[in-house]
Amino acid sequence: MSRIDARIKCNIKCSCTPYNNETDGAEQYSGVILNISLGGALFQSNTLHEMDLMTLHFSINGSDFNIPSRVLRMEDKRTAVRFLHQKGLETISQLWEFIFDNLKLQPGICPYCDSEIKNKAEQCPNCGLFLNFDSKNYLIEHINRTAYQRIAQRIQDFKADQKWSIVNILDNEFLKDKARYDDFEFVGTCPEMLQAFSLIRKIAPTEIPVLILGESGTGKELTTRAIHERSLRKGRPLVTINCASIPDTLLEAELFGYERGSFTGAYNARKGKIEKADGGTLFLDEIGELQWPLQAKLLRFLEDKTVERIGSRKPRKVDVRVIAATNRKLEEEVQSGIFRQDLYYRLNTFTIELPPLRERGQDKVILAKYFLKTLAKENGATKKKMSKESLEAIIHYEWPGNIREMINKIRRAIVVSEDMEITPKDLSLTAHFTPFIDEKATLKEVKTRIEKEKILSVISTCGGNLSKTAKTLGVSRTTLYNLKRKYDI
Ligand SMILES: Nc1ncnc2c1ncn2[C@@H]1O[C@H](COP(=O)(O)OP(=O)(O)OP(=O)(O)O)[C@@H](O)[C@H]1O
Ligand SMILES: [Mg+2]
Structure with a gap:
């Protein structure tokens, strides 16, 4: 196997201490580093005791290095360690300078x-x-x-569940602010999606506001980006505000901004998202969650295109194009008095409706193959394929979390699958079929099983968010809590 990092021979005095025990008086062993690379070192020490983790201390050209390290091998007073670099690129760059100067190519x-x-x-x-x-x-x-x-x-x-935890850490820690859809093309061949693409192309270059309707995970945000990218405002900001994720009390400040001292904690004046979108597009995601008083304030903005920051009477002119999206049935909310009719008419000049994945026929297979290809490439697992059974399961499954759920399931399957062919089990799609083929199950058992599976699946696609889960399942939060207790979820 080839090395990943260039290694040089050297002769550098070093010492090591057990990891996390570097206070004065702690055991310290001296030695000499015989070779070093960015990833680790080999050193000789006549006195070293066995240990798994240590900190290696040495100096190069006047710079001190104290690098936490994991012991890989100890033989003949020689110890090979892998560096556990903790401090970003800075130490690595200094180390590289030294290695580079001594590289004998x-x-x-x-x-x-x-x-x-x-x-x-x-x-x-x-x-x-x-x-x-x-x-x-x-x-x-x-x-x-x-x-x-x-x-x-x-x-x-690592075991599959450890690998899965790592994928989650990467998603939640490193990618939480990075929109993953950047990596995906907008895929669709069914008549409803072709119709949506055609509407996007037609509406994009205009200034008309757009309302995008669709269940969670159907591509509303992707549609917004597609419109913005094809509009004359491309290159200007596309500012998103998710009306569901911010408490109402803060949402007004987030949208309209505030002046210094306008409320406790407002130490400096701040622009709101509407002003930040000046010249570009403002995406009001989950608009159905906006509460009544803010609906009125938003309507005023849409009518005269000026904002007044909280604590200010000065109207500021803002030039934005508004795109709004919701997974709620806004028309019904208007009828039941939850959503203002006048605001609904303002937003609803032009509507694009995205079909749920379960209604996209063969697109389910096309999308699954596309995501497998794209995600497998990221994982260096380009040869993986869907088994026949998986494709069948993909067609029959309901996909309550739509495309986002499909991406999550495929991403997981790539990690856990042990063969070149991805099985329905790798995709966690088996459970949904078992009740139907279990001949001996009573009707009650089948119902219970399906209900539990459905709840588990929606909780997973909603990332554990119970309000969202309850909404997707069409039950109240209290009912959801009771069901969770009943099924010991
Ligand atoms: N037709 C498609 N082709 C390829 N990728 C898609 C398609 N539709 C959606 N996606 C991808 O699926 C994921 C979910 O899409 P998006 O965030 O746009 O959905 P959403 O409707 O805004 O969901 P939510 O209501 O949960 O916010 C994103 O990663 C997006 O890139
Ligand atoms: Mg969205």
């Missing part, structure tokens, strides 16, 4: 895998690593290109 030989390189290649034809050591961006390029291998090397012996 042999012309025509790859320093990672020792294979022969005929021409001056940027990339080793054998191990694929970046070889342009003179490039200013070498380190960044190298880290970018080897990130996947680094992670794969570390998690190869």
Whole structure:
């Protein structure tokens, strides 16, 4: 196996202490580092005791390094450690400077895998690593290109649920602010989606407000981006405000902004999202959640296109195009007096309705194959395929969480599947069929099973958000709590 990082021979004095025990008087063992790379080191110490984690201390050109490290091997007084870099790129860059200065590159030989390189290649034809050591961006390029291998090397012996936890950490910690849909094309071939695409193309270059309707996860945000990107406002901000995720008391300030001192805690004046969208598009997501008093204030803004920040009487002119979306049946909410009719008419000049995934026929298979291909590429698992049974399960499943649920299920399946073919079990789609084929089950057992599975599935697609789950299931929160208790969920 080739190395991931260039390694150099050296002779650097070092010491090590058990990890997290570096106070004065703690055990300290001295030694000499014999070789070092960005990822780890090999050092010799005659006195070292066995330990799993340590901090390695050494100095290079006047800079001190104290790097937490995991012991990989201890043999013959020689210890190999992997660095557990904790402090971003700074330590790595300093270390790289030293390694680079001492790298003895042999012309025509790859320093990672020792294979022969005929021409001056940027990339080793054998191990694929970046070889342009003179490039200013070498380190960044190298880290970018080897990130996947680094992670794969570390998690190869993990169990499926540990790998799944890691995927969740990546999603929740690192990707929480990054819209994942950037990676996906807008896919659809069924007549309803072709109709939606045609409407997007027609409406995008105009200034007309758009109302997008569709269940959760059907692509309302993607549609908004598609409109914005095809409009004359492209390149200007697309500002999203999710009316459901912010408490009403804060939503007004978020939308309209405020002046300094207008309420306790308003230490500085702040622009609201409407002003931030000036020149661009304002996306009012989950507009159906907007409470009555704010509906009136929003209507006033839509009529005269001026905002007054909280605590100010000065109207400010703002030029935005408004796109609103909701998964609620707004028309019914108007009839029952929850949503203002005048605001509904303002927003509803042009409507695009996205069909639920269960009604998209063969698109379910097309989308599943597309997501598998795209997501597998991200995971370096390009050869994975859906089994025949999986495709069947995908067609028959109801997809209550629509496309978002499909993406989540496929992303998970890629990680947990052990073979090249993804099975319905990898997609967690088996449970939905068992009640039907279990000949001996009583009707009551089947009903119970289906109800429990449905609740579990919606909780999972709503990311554990019980209000959203209750809404999707069409029950009150109290009913949901009772059902959870009943089924011990
Ligand atoms: N037709 C499609 N082709 C490819 N990807 C899609 C399609 N529709 C939706 N997606 C992807 O599915 C995910 C969910 O879509 P999006 O966030 O636009 O849905 P939404 O209707 O806004 O959902 P919610 O109501 O839960 O906010 C995103 O990652 C999006 O890129
Ligand atoms: Mg959305």
